[in-house]
Amino acid sequence: MLNAVELTDFERATYAWQLDLPGFGESGQIKLKGAAALVSRCGGLGGPVCQSLAAAGIGRLIVAHGGVLKPADLNRQVLMRHDWIGQPRVECIARRLRELNPRIDVVPVPANVSAENAAELVSQADLVFDCAPLFAERFALNAECVRQRKPMIEAAVFGWEGQVTTIIPGVTPCLACLFPEPPPAWQRRFPVLAPTPALAAAIAAAEGLKLLTGIGETLQGTLLYFDARAMTFRRISLSRRPDCPVCGG
């Protein structure tokens, strides 16, 4: 989406260790430099997704998150600082990401994704990461990704457990195929500790980097479920829902 045709000498030095990856090289790095990703929410899950994408050298990172940093965020939101409590969260993460990699373009959006802003936000990205806790946000993002045919990496956590899948509209089940209705028992606050979202975030970021560079195999149509308490990982084949009102199955 962005215009990137070559790397500078400083970029070659910065990304030298990943340029050595088989199949990656300068062409892979230029693809990242030319890509824009939208990350919905930058908490314990979305924050480390942003961190990995920024370190890897993605061209533009659009981060949407409303509200300010609270004490209860700090047990898992590893990019935040205690002395930032009360400050807009998305400005905090933008500052942190620019410190990490000043060569990328960070676009902070001080609002959560909603039915009102999803179309505009998704239109600016090549790839979308759903790291939001509320199903209304997630459904709005999913519907717009399906409509605009944009891939979406879906990540979620609870306790020691996590789920990650890669949604390719028209190819894989969409989020509404998996969850046709808002889960009645889901609550905004749930038990979790720092390593769980960081682990899910690392997997989600790897999925995105593979999609953007065309390297490797992604979790298309597969849900990766992990339980860090037992340290078990399972791959579950997903099915499209023929009567899905969002993607049509």
Added chain:
Amino acid sequence: MKIRFEFTAQARYATGLDQADAEFALGTTVADALRSLTKTRLESLRSLVFSAEGALHSSLILLVNGRMVTAPNAHPLADADVITLLTPIGGG
């Protein structure tokens, strides 16, 4: 026949269990097995699985022997089957 239930996320927290075993008649469906389990033994699980009207929540992903079940009301179980309840979770 013996059926094993595996619990994840909210289901694990609601029951305090990672898994539970139960006996059912041959041919019992996934939905009926869950209905029986939540009625006779694990009542704390009922609202996570069924609506107040007794219908399975469509937002619950059910696996039998690791495979997603799309028609739990019609899916008959066999001895030693394992039902996994993947409850919907989110970012945080």
